[in-house]
Amino acid sequence: MRLAQARTMAEVDVAHATSRTAAVFTVEGASFLEDDGTAEGRLDELADAGVRMVTLTWNGPNALGSGNDTRHGLTGFGRTCVAELEHRGIVVDVSHLNDRCFDEVAALTERPFVASHSNSRVACGHRRNLTDAQFGELADRGGIVGLNFCTQFLTDRIADPTRDDVLRHVDHVLETAGERVLALGSDYDGCDVPTWLDPCDRIGALHELLAGEFGLAVADRVFFQNAHDFFAQFDAER
16 A cells, blocks of 8 residues: 555654655644533544644634634633643644634643644735744744645735745745744645646645755755654654
């Protein structure tokens, strides 16, 4: 079988060594969790299935807290769930949260967390993107941020973002957070992406672009090594 589920980075390494593709299970949006007495069992099921990361909300509110379309903070239930996710070795993902919820997650968590698919708010002012302070918090905590290809989060100037629009985000994250924070978030399954990156088998064009602008080592870090190192460290501390 060419596709293998991986629960740890050691299993990812084994898959690659045997010329297979490794798939790591994650969940976007925790709306399946309700404060009805079933949450603990559902979280146990996630952990047993090998899920490694959960995004707390989508754009709107749920039982845990508020997405970027709303302005409320985490609920009491949400605070409990953040702790329970960490207890089970599941990474907390803050993409889609509003700023208040981001700050509350940062204050609550004891382990590194991630923004799986979020860009720079300096490069494009959409509220789904992250501030420099948020990038700094993620870097200081040993987290990672996945570059999002959604056209709306890359630029508000044109409908079809250019290579320069993407480079603007990459350059700003590298300057703000360093070379070990940026990874790929893509969002290929849920949004419109620049035509030069569509369909997903054109992703090699981005690697070539980053290698030409920032060097091969940085391109390889963004495409694989940073995410690998994050989860390998998370595994080691479980």
